[in-house]
Amino acid sequence: MVVFALLIINKAGGLVYNREFHTGLAKLSSNDLLILAGTFHGVHAITRSLIPSSLKPISNPGTPQNFPQRPSGLEVLESSHFRLTCFQTLTGTKFLLFTEPAQPNVDSVIKRIYELYTDFVMKNPFYTVEMPIRCQKFDAGLDAFVRVKS
Amino acid sequence: MTQAPSKSNSQNLSQQHNARGTVAPNLRYPSNKKTIYDRNLNRSKNAELSRAAFAYLFVEMISYAQKRVKGIADLEARLNTQGYPLGLKLLDLLLSRTPTSSAQPPTTRPTKILPLLQFITTTLWRHLFNRPADALERSAENASEYMISDNEPLVNQYISVPKEMSQLNPMALVAGIVEGVCDGAGFTTRGVSAHWANGTSVPEASGTTGPGMWPGKTIILIRFAPEVLEREEILSRGSGT
Numbered sequence: 545m546v547v548f549a550l551l552i553i554n555k556a557g558g559l560v561y562n563r564e565f566h567t568g569l570a571k572l573s574s575n576d577l578l579i580l581a582g583t584f585h586g587v588h589a590i591t592r593s594l595i596p597s598s599l600k601p602i603s604n605p606g607t608p609q610n611f612p613q614r615p616s617g618l619e620v621l622e623s624s625h626f627r628l629t630c631f632q633t634l635t636g637t638k639f640l641l642f643t644e645p646a647q648p649n650v651d652s653v654i655k656r657i658y659e660l661y662t663d664f665v666m667k668n669p670f671y672t673v674e675m676p677i678r679c680q681k682f683d684a685g686l687d688a689f690v691r692v693k694s
Numbered sequence: 695m696t697q698a699p700s701k702s703n704s705q706n707l708s709q710q711h712n713a714r715g716t717v718a719p720n721l722r723y724p725s726n727k728k729t730i731y732d733r734n735l736n737r738s739k740n741a742e743l744s745r746a747a748f749a750y751l752f753v754e755m756i757s758y759a760q761k762r763v764k765g766i767a768d769l770e771a772r773l774n775t776q777g778y779p780l781g782l783k784l785l786d787l788l789l790s791r792t793p794t795s796s797a798q799p800p801t802t803r804p805t806k807i808l809p810l811l812q813f814i815t816t817t818l819w820r821h822l823f824n825r826p827a828d829a830l831e832r833s834a835e836n837a838s839e840y841m842i843s844d845n846e847p848l849v850n851q852y853i854s855v856p857k858e859m860s861q862l863n864p865m866a867l868v869a870g871i872v873e874g875v876c877d878g879a880g881f882t883t884r885g886v887s888a889h890w891a892n893g894t895s896v897p898e899a900s901g902t903t904g905p906g907m908w909p910g911k912t913i914i915l916i917r918f919a920p921e922v923l924e925r926e927e928i929l930s931r932g933s934g935t
Binding site: 663670682 | 746749750752753755756757760852853854855856859864
């Protein structure tokens, strides 16, 4: 069970956080990572509109919904070497987790990472929303959680 | 005029006070006319507040202060000012809540330094953080300085202070509360400030656990004014004879 890396993409498609926990993935320069994040953001947007019309939620134009059920887009991408799991929050921030293909319970791992994010990033007064994340306690929390898990 | 009474027509202010609730229910005057001031003081005695709610409120307090300051010292001073009125009120509230049996005399304000500090580290800390402070020490170098240390401050639980502001400790808010309590009890201070234990601004007391075990350890430094120490000496002399 190996968690390779975590990327966080803001709602504009910019990379705000990247962290490698275990080596195993190809090394990317920071520029390439930014491109990867931007590309994924675009692909994700495309996959969101690629759903069969029969699955589209029936929306009655007369009754506006506060929280309409939107198609979620790309969720898992699997190859023989890794599995990419994408979790999108309600506000559009995307968490990308690279794991081994056999990693179980990725959902709970990503939920826990989201929890750490809400605690140590969103409740940090010195963090500006949509900007790169530089929070000591978030790093420490991730380390403690992923290291214990693997 | 019914919306906001100015200071000049204060003679009919109480009249308006009653009228306002019926005219326009707003934030301060809820529709059932029961404001927070109408409640029993002991009602919220054992009530607990959501930690996340406090965290988000504190985020806004800091960013509000941050918009209007020039430097870190200024920001700390602002947090301190925000805490000060809380301390003044908490002193009275907590003293009124101190349980007294009929056999004992009614609760009195602390009149000496040590009972005051004990009140702060136990009663106040327990009210704010649900546990007593971790240590209370007197500075070896200066008799007027006392230090309260907290190994894991709840205020800083979610906060990572960026490197360029490493001097700042958000516990300045709590320092302000402590200053308010001291002032309210009649102990003038020359300032209460919060410091990181691993910083160099406060001499590390020997024998305490190092910063390695508690990276967030915070020391609140209280500097009493000289007249407080003078009074303390007179009081102890009076009780000694």
